[in-house]
Amino acid sequence: MKVADFSIRQLAAMTGSSTGMRVDIGPFAFRLRSKQKKFLATFRDLYPEFPVLPTDAVVDFFIDLTTPANHRRWLRPQVLISLNGERPFQPFEASYAMLLFEWGLNWCIARHAEQNLMLHSAVLERHGLALILPAPPGSGKSTLCAALARSGWRFLSDEFCIIRPVDGQILPIPRPTPLKNASIQLIQNFAPDVFLGPLFPNTRKGAIAHLRSPSASVAKLKNTASPAWIVFPRYQFGAKVNVDTLKKSHAFMKLATNSFNYQLQAEEGFKLLGNIIDKCACYNLVYADLGEAIAQIDQLTHAG
Numbered sequence: 468m469k470v471a472d473f474s475i476r477q478l479a480a481m482t483g484s485s486t487g488m489r490v491d492i493g494p495f496a497f498r499l500r501s502k503q504k505k506f507l508a509t510f511r512d513l514y515p516e517f518p519v520l521p522t523d524a525v526v527d528f529f530i531d532l533t534t535p536a537n538h539r540r541w542l543r544p545q546v547l548i549s550l551n552g553e554r555p556f557q558p559f560e561a562s563y564a565m566l567l568f569e570w571g572l573n574w575c576i577a578r579h580a581e582q583n584l585m586l587h588s589a590v591l592e593r594h595g596l597a598l599i600l601p602a603p604p605g606s607g608k609s610t611l612c613a614a615l616a617r618s619g620w621r622f623l624s625d626e627f628c629i630i631r632p633v634d635g636q637i638l639p640i641p642r643p644t645p646l647k648n649a650s651i652q653l654i655q656n657f658a659p660d661v662f663l664g665p666l667f668p669n670t671r672k673g674a675i676a677h678l679r680s681p682s683a684s685v686a687k688l689k690n691t692a693s694p695a696w697i698v699f700p701r702y703q704f705g706a707k708v709n710v711d712t713l714k715k716s717h718a719f720m721k722l723a724t725n726s727f728n729y730q731l732q733a734e735e736g737f738k739l740l741g742n743i744i745d746k747c748a749c750y751n752l753v754y755a756d757l758g759e760a761i762a763q764i765d766q767l768t769h770a771g
Contacts, residue, residue, distance in 0.1 A: 470515050470517050471511060472519070479502065479507055482500050482507060484500075486498075486522040491519075491688070492642060493688040493689065494629055494638040496525070496527055497526055497528040497529070497575070498528070499531075501564075503534075503546060505562070505564070506564035506565055509564075512664060514643070516680075528550065528575040529549075529550070531548070535558050543561075544561035546563070548568065548571045555574055556570065556574075563667055565677065566667045566670065566675060569643070576627060581728050583631055583638070584629075584632060584736055585727040586601055586726050587601060588602070589608050589611070591620035593619065593768070595692060596694075597693060598615070598695070598764070599628055599696065600698055600699075602725070606700055607700055608700055610757070612625050612644065613650075613654045613678055614654065614658070614757045614760075617661070617681070618761050621683065622644075622680055622681055622684040623639040624639065624640045625642070625644040626642075627640055630694075630739060632739055635739065639691070645677055645678075646678050653757065661679070663676045664676055696750070696768055697748070697750070698750045698752050698764060698767070699752065700760070705755055707759075708753070708755070708762075708763050709752070710753075712748075717749075722740060722744065752764070
């Protein structure tokens with residue numbers, strides 16, 4: 468069954484029990500416990516197609532959202548997150564529970580999934596081949612990824628390019644995409660039928676709203692992809708679209724810089740990253756217009 472197959476009351480009963488609700492997100496699964504009904508409604512809206520696992524299924528992460536026992540619960544309620552028994556975040560305002568959950572899940576993956584090589588990158592797939600978009604925050608990566616996912620590409624991830632060392636395959640983890648500030652309206656204009664969760668204003672990253680992943684992408688969350696192209700995107704206001712071929716040695720260094728755990732992987736990580744670079748055509752992309760950027764990427768990938 469999927470998350471959307473359950474009513475809010477049923478979700479609350481599951482997540483309020485000692486066993487919690489267990490959800491499959493591709494290469495990982497988590498157990499969720501929470502009595503925050505507003506959060507559960509948002510979770511159901513953003514994760515409707517993700518499979519719900521049996522209560523005895525093995526999971527990777529244990530996530531609990533609770534209300535701190537302090538005086539603020541009467542005036543301005545807060546929410547506290549526990550991740551595998553740790554509490555790395557301060558309490559959030561209760562209405563920001565979904566944002567705290569997403570950041571907490573990112574923390575779990577980055578800290579406890581080091582058996583794979585993890586790049587800070589968006590990833591999409593077409594015909595079994597993966598397009599990797601590594602970039603630091605503010606580069607327009609999420610915006611471009613969201614637009615490509617509505618333009619014939621299968622969405623694999625906005626945040627993590629997870630590479631399996633045994634065969635170099637990329638593991639999908641098609642969770643909702645956090646759009647920030649001007650990107651929110653850009654994607655709404657580009658694809659008016661997209662579903663966005665609630666707006667969280669005034670965060671440390673500005674305004675954030677989560678974009679629900681395409682159903683077709685979630686349905687294939689177990690289908691891996693082979694690296695084929697690496698494009699380093701950079702949004703520049705008013706710029707004409709421009710693509711430059713990137714030397715493999717430069718691409719290696721840039722990709723290592725955009726990795727969560729390259730150094731921890733040591734020699735294995737060096738070899739794996741080298742194999743990926745050898746297989747991929749590598750480019751820099753500067754863009755301002757989403758349509759122009761998509762057309763350029765389509766031309767590059769069809770040529771490759």
